[in-house]
Amino acid sequence: MSESNNALARAPRDDTAPDGLGVQLAAMPLRAMLTIRGDFADAGFVSAVEAVSGCTMPDVRKATFAGNNSLLWMSPDELMLFGDYAKADDLVAALNEKAAGSHMLAVNVSDARAVFKVSGAKARYALAKGAPVDFAQGSFGTGDLRRTRIATVATGIVMTAEDPDTFEVFCFRSYGTYLWNWLISACDENALSDLG
Amino acid sequence: MLLIHCPCCGVEAEETEFAAGGEAHIHRPGPDCSDAEWATYLFDRKNPRGVHLERWRHAFGCGKWFHMARHTYTLEVYGVYQADELTPPQAILDRIAERTSA
Amino acid sequence: MTRLAEGGALIDRTKPVSFKFDGKTYQGFAGDTLASAMLANGVKLVGRSYKYHRPRGVVTSGPEEPNALVNLGSGPTHEPNVRMTQVPLFEGLEATSQNRFPSLNADIGVLNALASKLYPAGFYYKTFIHPRVAWKHLFEPVIRNIAGLGRAPSEADPDTYEHQYAFCDVLIAGGGAAGLLAARKAGEAGARVMLVEQTERLGGRMLVDDDAEIDGKSAVAWVAEQVIALEAMDNVTIRLNTCASAAYDHGYTMLYERRTDDRKGTGPRHRLWRVRTKQIIAATGMIERPIAFYGNDVPGVMLASAVRDYVKLWGVAPGRNTVVYTVGDDGYRTALSLHAAGHKLSAVLDVREDPVGMLVEQVRGAGIKVMPATGIGKVIGGKAGVTAIKTVSFATGKDDAPLDDSIPCDCVAMAGGWSPVVHLYSHSGGKVLWDAKLAMYRPDANFRPTDGSGEGFVHAAGGANGELQTQAVLKSAAEAASGALSSIGMTTDTSAPTVAAVAEQPMQPTWFTPTQGKASYGGKHFLDYQNDVTVADIRLAAREGYESVEHAKRYTTLGMATDQGKLSNINGHAILADALGKAMPEVGTTTFRPPYTPISMGSIAGREKGILFKPVRETVMHNWHAAQNAEFEPVGDWRRPYRYQQGNEAREPSIHREIARVREAVGLLDASTLGKIIVKGPDAGKFLNMMYTNMMSTLKPGKCRYGLMCNDNGFLMDDGVVARLDEDTFLCHTTSGGSDRVHAWMEEWLQTEWFDLKVYTANVTEQWAQFAVAGPNARKLLERFEGDTDLSGDALPFMGFTDGVLDGLPVRIFRISFSGELSFEIATPTSYGPALWEALMSKGEDLGVGPYGTEALHVLRAEKGFIVVGDETDGTVTPHDVGMSWAVSKKKEDFIGKRAMMRSDLTREGRKQLVGLLTTNPRRVLPDGAHAMSADGTRAIGHVTSTYYSPTLKRSIAMALIEDGQSMMGQTLTIGIDANSAAKAVVSSPVFYDEEGARQNV
Structure with a gap:
């Protein structure tokens, strides 16, 4: 698969998160x-x-x-x-x-999923607005993986090795736009300011 | 809303991660069976007010099917066991007997 | 103004706040509730009751408020039925009264009250039954205009709402003395604790009823000490303005947090917490009860505890001259509060014959008149409020006691005893028992709500457990904490702080005065303020045979308003018990159902509104389709292009243009949504033989076979093309909406029935973008790509496939067709989809290439008589019914659906069979679902499943399921169009075009 074709591939989405989020949010490149x-x-x-x-x-x-x-x-x-x-x-x-x-x-299945990175001290609270999972420190740590749902989208959530507050969230690619929009909404700093 | 322990991935998660699959241990007869046997397989279910052996799938999680022994009224869960077990393990049967004897 | 010169623990007198009620501007202070601010402004009339439109004032200071309901906000932020007692005052707040027409002061609905003899309990049931037509045209419009609480908002709510999941070991509902002590003990034991409090303050009644000393400190100082200790604990989370609304199964608890009612764009307005806790401590306190007497709903008649709340917390005296009416010692606290604030008390009326004790003596010592064995016989006043009461002596023992003295006053404080808030205890099955001495239902510790292990998980503490004295409250909290902690393997001791408090004398339960009086005594004696249910209504219900508390409730509507009977249920049940001559426990109580107080619809929706309402699936080509002006249609969660509009082209011409392109040139369809499942293993062929009606094990690698999938009822559930990739590996295509379902179906059989089969599956639907390139020019177009794949009919015949490369793009090319034309379906890894699609578009320009949507696809397939699962099938249709017996193997010993197809109902004569219908008028397109009539016109014999105008054939075509349709070829049927018209159609083969398949097989 040549470089030129890869460049033509549609990114999962416009990967620039808006201002005003209480965490760092990014759409990850293909892997x-x-x-x-x-x-x-x-x-x-x-x-x-x-x-x-x-x-x-x-x-x-x-x-x-x-x-x-x-x-x-x-x-x-x-x-x-x-x-x-x-x-x-x-x-x-x-x-x-x-x-x-x-x-x-x-x-x-490298083309079948979208991956997002959610990181920061409030990331666990943002994810817990849609996933029925206990993300508290002590309950969910580095290297922990959970298959669950966010809203009604089936997702996998991993706390990566980078640092203890970094999560990767993946879902089937077709749900990527929906989940991206959901994450932007849930990561609103005003919805996180009074948590944690 | 139930809290369910998945015996396949070890997660204890709320019911919304799971899908209910109805009564467990229904025998699927072969194509030579009688109409009555086939009808029993398709349609006859116990639907008790009480202990129920049932099938569940961790639909949003590991995707695996498993069995659960549950009281349909009190919602007490007596135990979960693997999908390929044809009857509940003795420990679960004992637990049911102990909890329902009173 | 009734604001006191000083005092008011919650208000900040340096921060004036202005707000509007019914258009008029008022002033309050930061820290006020809307109710305290209105009382401070001397406004007594704040609402009208539901049935009689009687003038009503604030009765309580909390969530149990039945009367003071308002419309909050306006336009898109308008919200009805908001309790003024729970609205924190903010600058610019706008509220309007509700349930009044045309205005609060002059409400014509009060005519209902003048005619109230016509409105006894059950009036609606008795009166509006006949005639039916009158209901629709007369009764309902009139009633609707006058009735109703509040007005539904008419614009979309601009605010945001959200859900939040949380987990804890112990959830403590209520931040009063009991909750604080329980939280402290659980926190110190190391448990994960959530302490939630529905108001904006911790301390509960300790902030007001501060006559007790705890561990040698004032109650307020003790509260402060607990709060400081709790805030220092990392394992304790405190949330104010958060009500524990519901306790469901297995520790699932719903909390309703009100964050920003001032709507200043500071994040979600309400937050619905979905908490899974191991244990709940219900420290939800108590609610004071009113007493039923004539005129007990006149504005100015309030709960005694609320009166002293307003004095102490907000520095407001609801009246200048108050009468306290009490059944026990507690009412004396209100007298003392008012006296300490320098206000006048005309009298304390006590139902007991010989009130004694410290509180009583303090009141007497303050020079306040105490009247034993005396009740209120009548309240004098109107919408402007109370002006006087007339007393009635209990000493006479007569039924209709004569009215005694008239006492001028502008406020009546009722202290009718207390009821534990047992809602959380009861929501998931906890039982309550009647305590005759204290006249209350209290939690029965032998019947707790149980969790998944069958153990009780809700522990009532303090007032919620029926404890009235501070020492007992704290002791009960310590025991609840100990019980909750030991249930989760932690420990604490059951010691409680030492309380020094005045001893109280027993209360004398009193539901109605005069105690021996008739329900008609004087006038109306209200039980349920919101629904205007009176003592007379309950007694009538008892007389008419509504002996069950559940029946009496529905007949009278007692407790069925938005306050759910917080003030009225116990009183009503006591009146019912009395009327029936039964004891309270024999009458029973109604079921407590969540939520505890009403919660906003927005909080239930959370953030799942607008674009987040429901997940939408997009293919990788979605943006391209949108840029080409595609009109999308939902297919499962997918959005697929229905058609591509050029300019302002109407629907039909655009669809016909797309169909013509496929029949005459070459069209592109984004078929990426088709499900794709890999099935691999040594037993894969054997497994697929069970899953499909066809024989799949004989399929040769490199070949495709169209397969049908049934359930064990023998009914079609999915279809698709199966390709054998190699000896061990199959690729199964499913319908667009069916990929997840079919994958789960396969896994179900593998995991639960045939776990001995060596087969693995994987859903690779989204790994591939897949495009149909269909039309006579399809091969010509593909041959323009660089690559060494031989696309000739000999090298790649119909129902074959090959892996290859097109202009450097990795592809898999299938020779399959759903249009009946020469067709290639090309799959490429999803990320390469746009590159492939753009290349097809640019290379095929002179060949007439262009996209076609799902509607063109449907017409093309209908012309060919191809079924769509879900159109031609409805869950009761077998392969034989749709003429596809050729796809049902007779050789296989078993497959899913085989045995069922032998059942008598599936083999009988007269089943509906798939046929074509050609209308006698070729322009007439039958409606979808239209019924075909039997020859004698007496019954429907089938229905239209797909129906289109075929631009290819230049006539209408339809597919239909008709009883024994295969034997009716050439017959003319009558198809019902609507009640007055019908069409004629001739039964035909469902294949309307190129029956021999010559076009696709080239």
Whole structure:
């Protein structure tokens, strides 16, 4: 996939957040995303995933990080691998090769989701305006992952390794505009000033 | 609104993350069954005022189906167990017996 | 002015605030409520009652207020039924009275009152039943004009509202003495605590009834100490102006926070908290009860506790000359407050024969006349307020006690005893029991509301638990905290601060005076101020057989107004019990339902309004479509271009233009919305054989097959093209609205029924932008791209697919057609969609390329007789019904729907079958859903499922489901259009165009 074509790709949205927000909000550029399904008790499968991703196998509802890659526990038989956009097909091929002996599925879904970053001391309160999740310190920390809903949109929310107040929120791409607008509304500094 | 523990991803979350799937342990007969057996499979449900073994799916979460033993009136939850278990584990049966004996 | 020269703990006399009521400007102070400011301005008449339009004044100082309801704001910010007692005063506040016509002072609805003999309980039920026509044209318009509380706003609310999720171990509702102590104990034990208080202040009644000393300090000083301690705890969150509105199952609690009623653009106006707590401590206090006597609704008759609240908190004396009417010691506190503020008291009337004790003696010592065994027989006054009362002696023991002295006064303070606020305890099933001594329902600790583990999770504390004395209040709070904490594995001791307070004597429950009087004594004795329910109404209900409290409530409307009977229910039930000769517990009480006080509609909606009302899904081409003037239509959550408008082109010509383009040149359709599910594994073929009616395991890699999906009832639920990518991997297309549903359906079977199958699925719908390139010029257009993919009919035949590259873009090209034309569906990773689409548009300009929308798509497919699941099917239609038996495998042992299709109802004669309909008048387009009539015209035998004007065929076409339709070819049917007209149509094949499929197979 050539650079020129990538430049033509429609960004998830106009990624400039308006003024007056109580947190930092950004739409993230495309990244490699792989849906990986397999038997977590299958040593061959697990070692293939760890070798290709460089990440250690995450615990339940956790994400692990290694360089530009991160590996997310999505369900008892599903992982999500984040990495460099241009390497997605290579990652799929490498997984298929290394886990050839296992019943598994690895598929490139790098174009299927929108990702937003919400960061700042009030970020957890902004997300809790729509997600029925306890984001309090002590309940939700670095590397924690939660699949839930924001309003009625299915989302995944990860606290990244960057710092303890940075969340990445992802949803199916078609809901991106809606979720972006929702986040802008929920991150209004006036709706956060009296919280926390 | 119920608070439900998903046995598949360990989350304790509110009901809005889940989808109810009706009565559990319904046997799906093969294509050679009688009309009556098929009708039972399709239509006959217990609908008790009391203990109910039922199917739920963590629809907004890990996407997995599981079973829950619940009282339909008091909303007490006796336990959750995996979707591939054909009957409730003994511990849940014991819990039901203990809680409903009085 | 009735503002006192000094005092008023809550007001800031250095900050005057001006506001308007009914257009007139008034002054108050910062810290006032609208009610305290109106009283300070000497305004007694603030509203009219619902039924009789009687003049009414402020009765209470809090959320239980039944009378002082106003319209707040104007235009788009107008809000009806706002309780003046809960509106903090702000500069520029505008309020208007409601339920009056034409004005508050001269309300013609008061005629209702003159005719009140015509309006007994149940009057509406008895009177307006017959004749029916009169209801619509006479009764309803007249009643609507006069009745009603407030006026609904007519413009969209510009304010923002929101929801907020929160979690805690212990939620404490109420910031009075009990709540503060419980919060302190829970906080010190290390629990995550939320303490919420519906007013803007902590301390509850301690701020007013400060005659007790707690741990050697004044009550106010003790409160301050608790607040400082709580604010220092990181694990304790305090929210003021936040009412615990509801306690639902499993600790789900709804809080209603009023943030900025002054609408100064400072964020959400109201916030609805959705809290999941492990334990609730209901420290919600008590509400004082009024007493029913003749004239107890004249403006100036108030609750005694409210009178002293106004004196102490806002520096307002509601009257210059007050009479206290009490059933116990508590009313004496009001007398003492007024006396301390330098105001005159004509008398304290006490129903007890021999009132004694400290409070009584203090009042006597102040030179105030105490009248034992005396009640109010009559209030004299009108809309300007009370002018005097006449007393009635309880000593006579006679039914209609003669009226005794007349005592001039302008305010009557009623102290009828207290009722615990048991709402939170009761909302999710907690039971209450009757305490005859204190004449109150109090929480029954043996029947708490239970959580998911079956354990009680709501603990009543303080007044809410029925405790009247400060020492008992604090003890009860400590016990509630201990109980809540031990339920979550934490501990605290049950010690409570030591209270030094005056001893109080027992009260004497009194619901109605004269106690032995007839309900007709003098005039009306109000129980429910808001709904104008009187003692006589309840007694009438009892006489007419409405013995159940639930029936009596509905018959009389007792407690059914916006205040939900906060002042009236217990009194009403007591009157009912008395009338029936039963004890209170035998009569029972009505169910407490959330919310505790009305909450705004805006807070319920939260931020899900306007563009956030409902999620909308957009394809990657959405902006392009919009720029081309696409008219969008919803398909599931998706927005798809219905048609593209050129200039101000009407709908039909634009759709016909798009259809002609596909039939004659080449059109582009954004089909990205089609669901795409990867199914992979050694058992994938076996699994799909179960999911589809067709045989999928025999599909060759590189080939496509159109498949039907049924449920186990045998009814069609989805359809789509399945492509086999390799031996182990299939790509299943679903309908646009069906991707999530079908993916979930597959997972359901894999997880719950066939968990032995080695199959994994993944929903890759949004990974791909997918475009149909359809029309005779389609191949010509694609051959202009650089790439080595052979697109000839031999290399890529109909129902084949190939991976390839078009001008450097990775693509998968399917030879499938939903238009009946030569058609390629091209999928490319979503991000490349715009590049591919733009390239198709620019390279095909001379070939006549252009976009077509979903309506053109529908006409094109209808011309070909292709079904749409959801149009031709409605959840009761089988593949056989729509003539697709060819897609139902006879070889497979089982598939979902197979057994059901053998059921007698699905194999019987007379089922509706899909046919075409050709109207005898070719211009006549049948209405969607129109019914076909049986030959004798007596019944409907089927209905139109799709109907269009076909520009290709230059005539109307329709598809329909008709009983035994396949055997009726060539017959003419009558199709009902409306009540007076019908059309004729001939039954035909549903395939209207290119029946042999020559156009698509080239």
